[in-house]
Amino acid sequence: MANTDWPGCGKSLKGVILDMCGVLYDSGEGGGVAITGSIEAVKKLKASDLQLRFCTNETQLNREAFVDKLKRLGFDISVSEVFSPAPAAVAVLKERGFRPHLLVYDGLLPEFDSVDKTNPNCVVIGDAAEKFTYQNLNEAFRVLIGLEKPVLFSLGGGRYYKEGDGLALDVGAYMKALEYACDLKAEVVGKPSPTFFQSVLNDMGLQPHEALMIGDDLVNDVGGAQNCGMKGLQVRTGKYRPSDERHSTVTADGTVDDLAQAVDMILKQRH
């Protein structure tokens, strides 16, 4: 960790939550590539006495397909360890009687199989990528503007992410477009929603101060976790940019080169 003190979780640390894209792997053509040292780092965490969960705003694949992808890259990981926005959204939709118009990536559609989608009374957007066409956005907009009380759910609030060929606009940008056009505030399901982080803590049975979030997204991973009372560590991989280290509102509890370095330091402090 260059020029920063260690956040000081030390021996009180009981659980670690890892963001996935940009921490474990970089996305890209053909399913992406594991970030150097990250496969081994996950193994070390699993061999330790720390609890481990994975937390992603990935909304291009359903969880099964997503975990399969990670396994093919070499990661030891199972579906029950992974928290993603779509299942959380399905629970909210059913609980509150919402029938969504979906603007999501095709690969995510199976997550919504059990949800009534007739005569929509809300819109759900995920990272639809190429499906964010002018036509599809207008269609989602028309559903919203036609409702007496327009309700928009956004699977995450990310600004952008790193693709194989560069940075790409994330779902949060399109969420803002629809918010502005319809004069409404979207409900974010997924990072950085406190409800979402809390559900991961509940699953581990831990208090916020006992857990550490490691991510590449300063605002959504680090800031989101900090808002929940956790420590947040940023890695200099994925969508990290040097200007993150002098951000106006979010300051990471620490910044490390990559997950491998983070895990080595975490485990060293426990002995």
Add this chain to the structure above:
Amino acid sequence: MANTDWPGCGKSLKGVILDMCGVLYDSGEGGGVAITGSIEAVKKLKASDLQLRFCTNETQLNREAFVDKLKRLGFDISVSEVFSPAPAAVAVLKERGFRPHLLVYDGLLPEFDSVDKTNPNCVVIGDAAEKFTYQNLNEAFRVLIGLEKPVLFSLGGGRYYKEGDGLALDVGAYMKALEYACDLKAEVVGKPSPTFFQSVLNDMGLQPHEALMIGDDLVNDVGGAQNCGMKGLQVRTGKYRPSDERHSTVTADGTVDDLAQAVDMILKQRH
């Protein structure tokens, strides 16, 4: 005017500014269609002692082509009477040494012929319609995020407008998407920018209280004009929606069925 008192410009009124799309005509396939009574209403205004200007955020055509379109629909109008964002933007770009990356409709490109576009140091977006593709938005985003001080100019800040087949997202929605992704505030050129309204007033040589804006867009036409000290009248054509009449922040000085009704009332008050 149903159930509202006349705003009371009366005999002190010296000039009228008309929004175009949704007031003079409805857009649609084949160039759109004149709104009933609006051709005659423009004639009546021109025959009166009032000054008349047209003010549009149209950014799909250059001014010459746009005025030609209006003439074909039957309107008596000339280029020198029309104020649109692109020429205003060109002036700003040259004055401040900006070389734009353009995300605008093809028909607008000729307006920027005289501007240096090599090695861009800002982005200009207009209502690019079908050109608002995922790829083109990512491209504009990458230009911005690659700049040390990202600068975004938006030709208008409209939320949506009426197309032949329904409502469509306007440039303001995409402006918000890029603002959020890049953590910046765009500079709006065109309505509702006070600079833009002021340039129209200057051209007429009038003070704000001597002029009346008539538009279908409550926030950008009516609210924008009111912010400049003008009265603002909304017509119930174009993108008008009944909920506009109970908007939380903008209240029109009057609401009328269409331009024909507005002009009849204005002229009646002058006798």
